[in-house]
Structure formats: structure tokens, C-alpha cells
Amino acid sequence: MASIVFQKDKRSGITYAYESASYWDKEKRQSRAKRTLIGRLDERTGEIVPTDGRGRKKRDDQLPAKPGPVPVTKTARFFYGATFLLDAIGEKLGVAEDLKRCFPKTFKQILSIAYYLILEDKNPLYRFEKWSALHKHPCGENIGSQRSSELFASISEEAKHEFFRLQGRRRMDNEFWAYDITSVSSYSEYLRQVQYGKNKEDDRLPQLNLALVFGETSGLPFYYRKLAGNIPDVKTVKTLLAELDVLGYSKVKLVMDRGFYSEDNINALFKEHVKFIIAGRMSLSFIQQNLEPLYEQFRSYDRFNDKYELYCHTVQTEWNYTQYRPYKGDTVSEPRRIYVHYYYNIDKAAEEEKAFDRRLIALKRELESGKRIPEHETSYRRFFEIATTPKRGVKVAVKAEAVAKWKRWFGFFALLSNETMDASTALELYRNKDLVEKAFGNLKERLNMRRTLVSSEQSLEGKLFVEFIALIYLSYIKKRMQDAGLFKDYTLQGLLDKLDVIECFEHPGQRLLVGEILEKQRKIYEAMDVQPPASL
Template sequence: MTSIIKQYDKKTGKTYAVESTSRWDKERKTCICDRKVIGHFDPETGEILPNRKRKESTKQTAIAKSAGCSLLFDHAGEKTGLVSALKKVYPNHWEKLLTCAYYLLAEGNALSHCEQWTERNITPLNERFPAQRIFEMLPDFNRDTQMEFFQYWAHKIRENEYFALDITSISSYSSLIKTVKYGYNRDKENLEQVNLGMVVGIKTGIPVYFHTYPGSIHNVSTLQQNLTVFDWLAYKKLHLVMDRGFCSKTNVSDLYAHGLRFTIALS
């Protein structure tokens, strides 16, 4: 049973409307009365004026994030022109790419742990970046989009620059990577390896292009593949600096045939 009870408050001088609900409790065998103030009576009309609803707080809780990595990497990205290059080639993903790069540079850990790091640090994306979103993004970065970036990037920084080409090997225990093969191991490790070829600007120290090769391929035979790529990328007026691992009669002939300037150590 529900009824409205008048309750006068001397402090406020108002008569409040109290909703009283009675119910029988079978277990306790007694009548229980629940009361709730629903408003107060208007002294002129006698109508019940409902209570005002409390406004929910709109104040935002302060969040503290580390800015050290962002300040350093933002400056480096703007100074080298990397940010503008990524915006040009990857207009829909450049903030995500830079956020992943910041994390890898700062932590050197697997991208699956990036989410926790983005919660504590200021990043180009400036929001939490779950691993699932990273993995959904990765298929968009295939070899075609990489080559498009390499082409734009090299033309952006090549003025008054010359480049060094070298191959290094990275040992691996993986049995899932197809390019991991046995070959000449520079670290004298009895492990399979993958070869990483990279072109780097000598003056700036900025990487321009990279490619991975099976660990069984020697430096001397990778140059021919790189020259084909350089033609496709429209790299003109290159001056390559190479060690004796690239020295062979065939390679020297190919370098001349492609019209490239080069400095190479003789074997």
C-alpha cells in the first residue's frame, strides 16, 4: 500500500511530500514501511513540486602522461622530414605508424605490449592503441606501399648526399620465417640467419632503403637485385660505397652499365 504523507521541516520551513509504501514481510511476520521524499508542497497551490535532480559532475579527472619520448622523437621526425613523408604516403595511418615507432625506439619490445605504453605516454595518435588495432593495420603495409615510400623518401633527402650499401646478417632460432637459412655467419654462430640489406645516407646517417634476403645468399649476388630495384625507384646520380664483399667482375660491370658512381674495396 502506497500513500503520501506530509512532513514539516522547521529548518527549511517547507512541508515535504513523503511517499510511504507498506508491505508485509512473511519471514519476519511484520509490516515494513519504506519512505522516500519525492518533493515538497507549494504553499499557495498545494501542489507537490518534485525534487530537483542532481546534475552529474562534468569535471574531467586529470591524467598524467610522460612527454619525454614525444618531445625528442617529434623533433627528430620534423627535422628529418619523416613526418611529412609519412603523411604523404600513408595519410590514413601516419599517426599510428609513428606511435609504433616511438614505442619500439623507447622500449624495444614486442608491439603486443604497446597498449600499456600508450596509456602512460604522449604519442602522435594521442590515445590508447590496443594490439588488435595494430594487427588489423599491418596488412596495409605490403611491399608495394613500402616501395612507394622508399621512392618518395629517397628523392626527399638525396640532395648533396651519397649513399652506403651494406648487408648484415641477423641470427635466428625461428623455424617459421622462410628467409631464415644457413649461410656465412659473421658472428661465428652456428645458427640460421636472415640477411638485411640497407642503403644509408653518409652525411645524414638516415636509412633510405632496406630489403631482407635469405641467409644463404652472399653479398656479391645481392647487388644485382638491388640495382634492379634502384632502377625501379628512379634513383639517379647515386654514389654507392661498398666493402669488398660486393667486389666481383660482374658487379663492377653492372654498376657501369647502370651509370652509377661507386667506391668499392678490392678483394
């Protein structure tokens, strides 16, 4: 005999209606009941609203999502430990909240794909269905190939920039931001920004470039930009400054390597009142002239830094700032205070000198054998006197003065800043820039981005954004692992796998139950600054 049974979900406050059918269990020799969900009770009318068997109204996908947790309508078990960690991180960093504000209809799908990319190292998206069936995740259902393509195409530039703006506000106000660019190769012939350029990995494929901004203290990325593959690094700084201004970021502090150094860029940084640390080339006259007065005494014991095992010293000087004013048609010039931080590494000097001497020997042999290489002509003229006679043939002599002048700067490097600090502080901030390089490694290796595997501009833009979301989570986990010394016991994948075996159990009308949590797993959650889920 069948009857209607009502049961209220304590978490959501929703009352569900079940059809309860009694039957005789021969094995246990007792009466049993089988329940089937038939709908939810409308508290106002007292009517039962039919559902499609998953706790939703018919054609719910065409209606706006209602607030509150989705009720459980079937008994199931999932792997939950790792996705619970990601849920907690997303809440702590505000990623989930900001995504919901910017992508109200698709934020759950974005998070689920990001979770998959994090937990399934290097696996392509077509394996998402299997992972989805085994794990509890924000979307809660499979995202097929067609749906993922539609999702990527739906991610608009306006919504992305709003997300960058919101995330930037959550970063520490007084931290330096590391800025760098990497190349991503592509087989596609249909992407406009895929061009042949200087590839940093000696890859012969055409490429596009990715610019990434990281907070050095937080260790988290909050902005990226896609660039054409043939644009040199130095050309990107002014556009970066303009975009940061549009996003409303104030008190910007940037750390950049020497690939971004140019007089125009330094002037632009001063103009926008941006604090910076940037590496300079020792071949520049501005760098050399400020070092000359203290060159002979530079290797003094009181300038030795035992932490970094090198000599260092800071010189306060003036930068000849120039600004073109189009509305007046003139150029203003005025001095601006700048600091040049000099460093000398004895071991590096010795290595550079040995490498240079080997190169001189090779160049001399090329000249004497008559097998000159066109790319080396500048070096031939700079370092050698070359004479040719009918009897003696080619006679080659080294220009001793030119060689000594070239060797003079071996072992030295320099950083420039417009904020008061000593050389040790500047070097520490600059070396933290390797956060970006490590992030690029995560992006291309772990997140399967070494090759762009999409053929349309829209899909590429969307996929890059979801990869970027995954990178935020990975960066948080890596930094917490480093701070807690967990890398001596786990790899990043090993740590996630350790949590991924924790299960959860869902029952209609009941709270979510979490399986047993071991002490090692509990300590991992604590190291991540996350409260472990309540287990059985």
C-alpha cells in the same frame, strides 16, 4: 540544477557543449559546478552532435579521419618531453608527412609503435599498453597484440616503396650512400627466406639477411631490403641497382666493402652510370699489377698521411668494361677510366706477418705429426714441399719463394673508384661506411631484432618496416649527439630518459600545458636542432 554550457577550442575552432551541474561544496563553503562533455556544436544547424565521451562521433573508427588536431575531452597528464622530440624530428625529416601520404589510415599507429621501440630499449611489444597509458604519442591509445599484428600485415610493398622514394628525395643529392648487409637469426620454421648461410656472428641458427642503404653525410637510412639468408653479398648488387632505378633515384653514389667486389658488379655499376667506391682484394692480378711499378718506393715520406698514419697513393688506370647485348647477341668491350687507391699500414703489416708465421708453424706441425686437416690441404700444397720416405718418415720444407710472394702484400689494401678523388678522400668516404654497421647494431640490439619473433611473412615484413622507421629517428639522434659531443655526458638512452620526465597536462577546451623544463633539458633540445616546447 543542470544547464548547457558552450566553450570554443581556440586551436581547432570547434565549439563543445557541456552539461554543467551546480552543487554546494561543504568544505569550501561555496557553490561549484561539474561539467560533462555531451557533444560538439554543429555551426550550420545549431544542433549538438553527441560524442562517445572522447570527443568523437559514435563509430568514428569506421569513418575517414577529419583533418585538424583531435580535441581534448578529458583531463589527463602524460610524459611528453621525449615524444615531443620525436614529433619534431619526424616533422624535420619529413618522416611523418611521408608516412601519412603512404599510410593515411595507419600512420599514427606506425609512429606510436616506432616511438615505443625507441624509448623502451629492448622491451617486447606486449608492454606497449603500460607505456601508452603514461605517454602522449601520435596514436593516443593502446595498440594490443591483435591490432599490432593486423597493422604489420596491412603494410603493403607498394606503400613501402613509395615511402622509400619520398625519403630518398629528401636526402642530399651529392652524397655517397653506404650499402651493406647483415644477418638476422630466426627460430621460425615458416618463413621462406630463413635459410642457413654464412652468419657474420657465428650464430648456428638459420637466418635471413637485411640490406641497408645509408646516406653518409646525412647519417640517415632511407632504403632496406629483406633477402634470403643463403644469398652471398656479391649477388645482391645488380638487384639493388635495379630497385634504385625503379625508385627513381638519379646520380647514385655507392660505397661498398670487398664482399661486393666482382667483375660483373663493376661492369654493372659502369653500365648504370653509378659512381662508386669499393674495396678490392690484394690477391687480384688487376690490383697487384698497378701497384708493382711503385712498390719499392711506396713508403716515401711524401705519401705518408699523418691523419690516418699510413702511406697512400692513387693510380689512374683503365678498366676493361664488357657488356653483353642480348638484342644483338654480342659482347662489347671498351676501356673505362678507373682509380685505384693504395694504402700501406706498417703496424698492420707486422701483425699480419706474425699471424701468418704462427699459422705456418701450426701447419708444419700438422704435416709432421701426420694429423692433416682436410680444410688445410690447399695451404699444405701452396707453402710446403712434402716428402715421405720409409726411414725418415714425413719430411717437410717451406717453399721460401711462395711464402715471400704471399707476404709481399701484407699491410696493403686498396679501394677502387670511378670518380676523380685522391686517396685520402676515398679512404674518408669508405670509413664513413661504418654508419651502416653501427645502424645494424641499433637494429638488432636496441630495437630487439637479434631474433625475428614473428611466424608469418606478412607480420615480418610489417615489423621490419616499423623497426626501420624507428632506426631513422635513432640515427638522427645519434648523429646530432656525436656532432654536439653529448656522448661524453649521456648515453643515447640516458639522453632520452632525461627528456622523458617532462610532463604535459590536458584540459578540455584548453591548450596543452607543458611542465617545467630544466636548462640541461633545454640544451638537449637545442643540440637536436629542435625548439623546446613552451613550458608553464
